[in-house]
Amino acid sequence: MAVKMHLSFFILATIGCMPLVSVSSTTHVVGHKLGWNLPSYPGFYDDWAKKQTFVVGDVLLFQYHPGQNTVVQVDKNDYDHCTTRNILHTYFRGNSSATLEKPGDYFYFSSVGKHCDFGQKLHVTVSQ
Ligand SMILES: *[C@@H]1O[C@H](CO)[C@@H](O)[C@H](O)[C@H]1NC(C)=O
Numbered sequence: 001m002a003v004k005m006h007l008s009f010f011i012l013a014t015i016g017c018m019p020l021v022s023v024s025s026t027t028h029v030v031g032h033k034l035g036w037n038l039p040s041y042p043g044f045y046d047d048w049a050k051k052q053t054f055v056v057g058d059v060l061l062f063q064y065h066p067g068q069n070t071v072v073q074v075d076k077n078d079y080d081h082c083t084t085r086n087i088l089h090t091y092f093r094g095n096s097s098a099t100l101e102k103p104g105d106y107f108y109f110s111s112v113g114k115h116c117d118f119g120q121k122l123h124v125t126v127s128q
Pocket residue numbers: 063064065066093094095
């Protein structure tokens with residue numbers, strides 16, 4: 001009896017672990033506990049990004065309330081100057097997910113008020 005239970009537990013545990021091994025995409029909650037909000041200092045999102053590894057297929061989850069923030073994906077020039085000349089994508093409905101589909105650099109900021117100037121901007125580099 002004890003052996004049987006042990007065996008079935010082993011089988012269940014093995015099956016339970018298989019998806020963890022085969023699914024490689026990670027969801028990154030941007031800003032961790034702060035979410036996507038005005039940071040307390042300008043380098044906050046850089047510091048957050050430095051602690052992460054981004055690979056193709058990963059998802060960025062921006063947690064924010066609609067109306068209080070947006071997420072615009074822009075090019076490097078817009079990111080550097082907090083301008084919106086080349087918006088690639090706009091998210092505004094709250095709690096938005098963005099899938100990192102290709103290797104390369106991704107640039108985002110909140111287009112509300114002066115949020116970008118105050119450091120609510122994110123640059124991530126995605127490796128293959
Ligand atoms: C966004 O996610 C947070 C945390 O899971 C949740 O508390 C909040 O209600 C969500 N807001 C919206 C607008 O979906």
